[in-house]
């Protein structure tokens with residue numbers, strides 16, 4: 013099937029996600045265009061991380077459909093559910109398209125920076141060691157850590173570890189990058205270096221990004237669109253100028269007043 017020129021790379025259709033009796037996303041509809049930079053903002057517990065985790069196949073959903081770059085992740089099919097094997101293959105396919113950077117960097121503690129980056133390309137993409145390490149060196153250059161190839165996570169600052177984590181996500185050449193509050197666990201003095209890397213990536217515009225952040229300055233600068241969530245619903249969305257300068261909804265206004 014030939015893609016339509018504007019067909020979205022990510023689609024949530026009427027997605028409901030519950031944890032036990034608690035509804036965390038309620039009939040969520042969201043489309044993201046290829047190469048769009050989308051920022052999710054909203055109070056703690058509004059469902060932002062859950063949206064990213066669903067895309068990373070870390071959470072299932074109770075109803076609705078999610079598609080990622082043509083792969084149906086969750087489809088409200090009724091009886092013709094996928095076999096377990098087909099579902100596992102689909103999960104693998106999606107994980108190759110989507111890279112995620114978390115608040116806690118989650119580097120492998122017993123591996124050097126270089127090996128942290130090269131490991132998945134060798135194991136999952138089956139690159140030769142030479143090729144994987146060459147690419148890992150390039151990526152360390154990209155995030156400004158060429159001199160830290162052989163350092164272990166414990167020898168790196170939080171900001172440096174997070175830059176390695178970004179390089180590690182990029183090593184899989186994902187089409188979609190997810191950033192979940194990637195600066196929240198950092199010392200204030202290392203936040204800037206991580207923000208610079210994200211800014212540079214966004215400028216190059218070769219990925220679709222979904223970002224959750226409290227840095228409204230960054231959101232304003234790099235987002236094509238900002239969605240304000242509350243209680244598992246998108247309350248308001250628009251360009252950064254619309255949302256930050258003239259929000260229409262009172263709850264958006266109250267949220268922004270409280271954090272800005």
Ligand code: ADP
Pocket residue numbers: 031036054055056057058059060061062063
């Ligand atoms: P946000 O990222 O916007 O702060 P989350 O997506 O992490 O919000 O969480 C949304 C809601 O889902 C919260 O009420 C949270 O307590 C709940 N939640 C998240 N993960 C789990 C889980 N594994 N089990 C139970 N409840 C969860």
Ligand code: MG
Pocket residue numbers: 060061062192193224
């Ligand atoms: Mg969160």
